[in-house]
Amino acid sequence: MGSVPPELSLDFRPTFVPKTITNFLKEVSVIGNVSDKVSKLDAFVKRLEEEMRKIDAFKRELPLCMLLLNDAIVTLKEESMQCMARTVEPVLEEFIPLKNTKKENNHSEEDGASITTKKEKDCNNNNNYNNNKDKKNWMSSFQLWNTDDDNFRSTDHKLDTKRNDEDPFQGCKNRGAARAFMPFKANLGFAVRKEEKEEIPVHGLTLLTPGIKNLKEESGSTGSRTSCSRAVSSSAPNAQPSFRSESQPLSHHQQQQQQQTARKQRRCWSPELHRRFVNALQQLGGSQVATPKQIRELMQVDGLTNDEVKSHLQKYRLHTRRLPPSTTTPANQSVVVLGSNLWMSQDQYGDSSKGSSSQSGSPQGPLQLATNTGGTSTTGGDSMEDDEDTKSESYSWKSHIHKPGKDDV
DNA sequence: GACAGAATAT
DNA sequence: AATATTCTGT
Numbered sequence: 206m207g208s209v210p211p212e213l214s215l216d217f218r219p220t221f222v223p224k225t226i227t228n229f230l231k232e233v234s235v236i237g238n239v240s241d242k243v244s245k246l247d248a249f250v251k252r253l254e255e256e257m258r259k260i261d262a263f264k265r266e267l268p269l270c271m272l273l274l275n276d277a278i279v280t281l282k283e284e285s286m287q288c289m290a291r292t293v294e295p296v297l298e299e300f301i302p303l304k305n306t307k308k309e310n311n312h313s314e315e316d317g318a319s320i321t322t323k324k325e326k327d328c329n330n331n332n333n334y335n336n337n338k339d340k341k342n343w344m345s346s347f348q349l350w351n352t353d354d355d356n357f358r359s360t361d362h363k364l365d366t367k368r369n370d371e372d373p374f375q376g377c378k379n380r381g382a383a384r385a386f387m388p389f390k391a392n393l394g395f396a397v398r399k400e401e402k403e404e405i406p407v408h409g410l411t412l413l414t415p416g417i418k419n420l421k422e423e424s425g426s427t428g429s430r431t432s433c434s435r436a437v438s439s440s441a442p443n444a445q446p447s448f449r450s451e452s453q454p455l456s457h458h459q460q461q462q463q464q465q466t467a468r469k470q471r472r473c474w475s476p477e478l479h480r481r482f483v484n485a486l487q488q489l490g491g492s493q494v495a496t497p498k499q500i501r502e503l504m505q506v507d508g509l510t511n512d513e514v515k516s517h518l519q520k521y522r523l524h525t526r527r528l529p530p531s532t533t534t535p536a537n538q539s540v541v542v543l544g545s546n547l548w549m550s551q552d553q554y555g556d557s558s559k560g561s562s563s564q565s566g567s568p569q570g571p572l573q574l575a576t577n578t579g580g581t582s583t584t585g586g587d588s589m590e591d592d593e594d595t596k597s598e599s600y601s602w603k604s605h606i607h608k609p610g611k612d613d614v
Numbered sequence: 615g616a617c618a619g620a621a622t623a624t
Numbered sequence: 625a626a627t628a629t630t631c632t633g634t
Contacts (some may be wrong), residue, residue: 471627516627599626
């Protein structure tokens, strides 16, 4: 069938609108009477502005519409102004350069823009219409709106990107300084799930700047630890919510928030960490006799908590279950025995000749978790020979496990 | 109340 | 599967 005039077609291509405007302008240009011209232009502009207002609520969803409308409005206004300019000599020229610092434009906008001033307030954004760059500006400002909502998304993207090579949370890559430098990541980690609202508490707890880490470290050493890991989740799923006799200062929602609040970021047991763990075990006489606290102290890992060690120990024992320790065995002696029987993947980490603590020359100083999993360990590179293990994941139990006999310890 | 170990939850 | 959290006993 016949050709459809562009205005009537369903063509959504961006070119459509400009074309329409062009046509309109063409029509207008035919009009001889300037005032008619202007009024027609203004009328159209009004319609467009009206439209703009309508979709304003959807600007996020329809950014392009906004753009197109804005474009159209600008164009028409410009035209209108030019029309008027031809008849009415504007007086406001000076204003133009002020607004458009780059007047380089081919536009003979001096006159046009001058008139613009009268409408300045309603077309603030029109200021930038002059050229594409300005449109971009406009768009960028537009972006700003979006961002409030999209912050997460955009952040997400970044995070996703990072996640690929090292995810602090899921990959349980690290929890130390590295993380401290990525507050957003931290956010995200939770945000993605549900606790995002708790950012603040979460940060407080989990962002371990060296300083904060120390705090946590302390908490790990004794009692106060609980204040950290538990205080936050004081009212965990099972726990009885403390009754607040006060007039319900917390809304249900808030309570929920509190509950969801912070789940501790997972400690990543990197091979290096695990090595220290095993080392400590050896020194203490084996997994069956060593206690979390002792282990932690021996490990000298900054930021490591008793709970974490305890948990790890539990797992370790599961994997190395054996006969109950003969209470008679002195710890020292058992160390030797352990060296052979206890599950020792240490060989894989390099020769840490039994539990003598000093690994192949590296001073077993306090380990900074911050750097630990991040890739560069403060303990020096040597201990990280197995970077592949170290760099990416937590320790893999099954991949290293030796079902011990029953004798050890 | 600190701790440790077991049981559960995530 | 690996950790975290909670429960329970000392």
